[in-house]
């Protein structure tokens with residue numbers, strides 16, 4: 001009986017002529033690339049800095065991703081929803097490289113002055129666009145123009161977005177000059193700071209390798225925004241820099 005049962009079991013694996021074997025079917029399913037997850041550094045002990053890039057993606061974002069990959073640096077991208085739809089592959093690349101992706105509204109709108117309906121729509125449409133492309137719903141929001149309001153804070157709290165501002169702003173959108181951007185960033189960075197730049201400007205992208213190399217030589221570790229704050233960001237709350245003061249002797 002046992003032998004017959006085993007034989008019967010084996011016989012079901014024998015391919016039937018003209019029919020695909022199950023193993024062949026499995027091979028046609030594309031493999032899901034696991035997102036790389038190295039342990040994040042403890043930013044209360046090491047010199048961390050979060051590089052953030054707003055307004056993209058754009059043509060120049062691809063070059064920036066090459067620069068970051070070559071140096072194994074992680075960053076945070078605050079993307080504009082309509083650009084996510086325009087360049088889905090770049091957003092996918094950002095995600096697969098382990099960068100963090102945040103919401104920067106759908107049309108780069110002034111949400112601090114927008115109606116409740118408009119603000120909510122700008123934010124949720126961007127969340128949806130990012131999720132469709134990367135599979136991940138963002139938990140960070142950077143207000144365009146830094147424009148905020150109590151009403152906007154209420155909305156972000158409800159839809160699960162922490163509000164991320166910055167502590168270093170080289171005004172790269174105004175100064176399309178790589179040397180100027182590099183100097184402004186290097187002059188202002190301190191441990192625990194959040195640096196605001198724009199990957200839509202080739203002049204900024206050109207400044208990034210020199211900014212990274214110099215900060216790395218000074219012992220800085222590059223982290224995403226969520227890593228900087230220990231992965232515990234509260235929806236609705238505003239974040240500017242790590243330990244706004246005492247802990248690391250920050251101003």
Ligand SMILES: [Zn+2]
Nearest residue numbers: 054055144145
């Ligand atoms: Zn912006």
